[in-house]
Amino acid sequence: MQNSEAMALSAALLAVAGGLTQRINEGVIARGFDGVRPAHGFAFTRLAPDGATVTDLAVHLGMTKQAASQLVDELVRKGYAERRPHPRDARARLVVMTERGWACTRAAEEVAAEAVREWTDLLGEREVRTLAEQLLRIAPRGPVRPAW
Amino acid sequence: MQNSEAMALSAALLAVAGGLTQRINEGVIARGFDGVRPAHGFAFTRLAPDGATVTDLAVHLGMTKQAASQLVDELVRKGYAERRPHPRDARARLVVMTERGWACTRAAEEVAAEAVREWTDLLGEREVRTLAEQLLRIAPRGPVRPAW
DNA sequence: ACCATATAGTCAAGCAGCTTGACCATCACG
DNA sequence: CGTGATGGTCAAGCTGCTTGACTATATGGT
Numbered sequence: 111m112q113n114s115e116a117m118a119l120s121a122a123l124l125a126v127a128g129g130l131t132q133r134i135n136e137g138v139i140a141r142g143f144d145g146v147r148p149a150h151g152f153a154f155t156r157l158a159p160d161g162a163t164v165t166d167l168a169v170h171l172g173m174t175k176q177a178a179s180q181l182v183d184e185l186v187r188k189g190y191a192e193r194r195p196h197p198r199d200a201r202a203r204l205v206v207m208t209e210r211g212w213a214c215t216r217a218a219e220e221v222a223a224e225a226v227r228e229w230t231d232l233l234g235e236r237e238v239r240t241l242a243e244q245l246l247r248i249a250p251r252g253p254v255r256p257a258w
Numbered sequence: 259m260q261n262s263e264a265m266a267l268s269a270a271l272l273a274v275a276g277g278l279t280q281r282i283n284e285g286v287i288a289r290g291f292d293g294v295r296p297a298h299g300f301a302f303t304r305l306a307p308d309g310a311t312v313t314d315l316a317v318h319l320g321m322t323k324q325a326a327s328q329l330v331d332e333l334v335r336k337g338y339a340e341r342r343p344h345p346r347d348a349r350a351r352l353v354v355m356t357e358r359g360w361a362c363t364r365a366a367e368e369v370a371a372e373a374v375r376e377w378t379d380l381l382g383e384r385e386v387r388t389l390a391e392q393l394l395r396i397a398p399r400g401p402v403r404p405a406w
Numbered sequence: 407a408c409c410a411t412a413t414a415g416t417c418a419a420g421c422a423g424c425t426t427g428a429c430c431a432t433c434a435c436g
Numbered sequence: 437c438g439t440g441a442t443g444g445t446c447a448a449g450c451t452g453c454t455t456g457a458c459t460a461t462a463t464g465g466t
Contacts, residue, residue: 111383113364115390116371120278121303122393127275129398130268149423155269165443177424179445201432201443216261223264229396235259241392242263244385245270248377250277297452313414325453327416332452349414349461 130225137221143214145188153181154207154215157191161206190214278373285369291362293336301329302355302363305339309354338362 131148138146149171156162156170168178182205185191190211196202207215230238279296286294297319304310304318316326330353333339338359344350355363378386 111371111374111378111386113367113371116374117367119374119386119390119393120282120370122390122397123271123275123278125397126393127271130271134268147423163443164445173423174425175444176426176446180423196443199433199443203444219261219265222268223259223261226259226264226267230259232395233392237392238259238267241389242267242270244381244389245267245274247380249270249273295452311414312416321452322454323415324417324455328452344414347414347462351415 134221138217141217157207161204163202282369286365289365305355309352311350
């Protein structure tokens with residue numbers, strides 16, 4: 111395969127990913143969850159289902175724990191999460207989602223499902239399913255810097 | 259298709275895209291092009307092959323023209339691009355890539371091709387080709403905010 | 407030919423989100 | 437039980453973006 115084909119694939123991949131990110135973010139905001147950024151969604155995926163510490167979040171999001179702590183401040187201030195004492199470590203705090211946080215993630219799921227449905231219209235359900243399988247197989251393991 | 263499947267697909271897509279972005283950036287830096295950011299790569303794709311104005315770049319990158327102008331300042335300072343007078347509009351300036359800029363894009367192509375080759379090892383060439391075709395078909399048209 | 411408006415670009419100031427550095431409280435282990 | 441490691445926060449600074457204001461040139465109606 112030629113370099114130019116690799117670039118076309120890469121460009122398409124990044125365009126689809128960027129468009130999806132943008133669309134989910136806008137859709138969630140349109141459903142009344144204002145002030146959310148894509149990074150919050152990535153945080154939610156780590157917070158669910160059992161909560162996480164600030165350090166966990168920092169690793170997951172590929173940022174310093176100070177930045178993660180500031181992000182949690184923001185989530186708490188906006189009512190999406192809260193800090194609870196950690197059951198087994200008095201130094202740590204367990205960050206958990208509030209009901210509003212859960213509602214926000216459900217909204218994000220709905221918007222994502224809507225986008226995927228359009229892809230199904232274009233490609234067919236079978237193709238979308240294989241697309242998902244292939245992406246899962248080539249997805250890097252471990253914490254990936256979300257980069258948005 | 260259920261919402262959870264849509265989220266799995268979305269997460270995989272974003273993980274692959276984030277990993278690819280990170281990898282290309284690191285690979286390009288490792289080849290001696292220091293100080294480049296992913297946004298520069300997106301700028302390069304618009305600059306090639308005939309150059310572009312600052313306003314073109316701003317639309318392409320989904321940012322204000324002031325930000326695009328600052329980005330061009332940076333590219334010029336680092337030797338990747340230069341400003342030339344626009345042939346048909348005395349207000350505008352044509353931003354074109356230098357030889358170093360071209361070398362940098364070739365390096366990015368090599369790194370991307372390397373990543374795609376690994377996907378081919380995992381999925382097979384035929385599957386990667388259909389993956390590319392499917393992504394091209396669902397890629398949003400027009401300027402997409404790169405989001406990194 | 408002229409003027410009104412639109413467009414290309416820059417300068418300047420401000421801000422959001424991240425970083426680095428320093429620090430305290432608590433844990434884990436010799 | 438003390439010593440280094442770990443979880444978290446505070447404070448300051450930086451980078452890349454934004455908004456606002458401005459100049460120079462182009463465009464189009466009269």
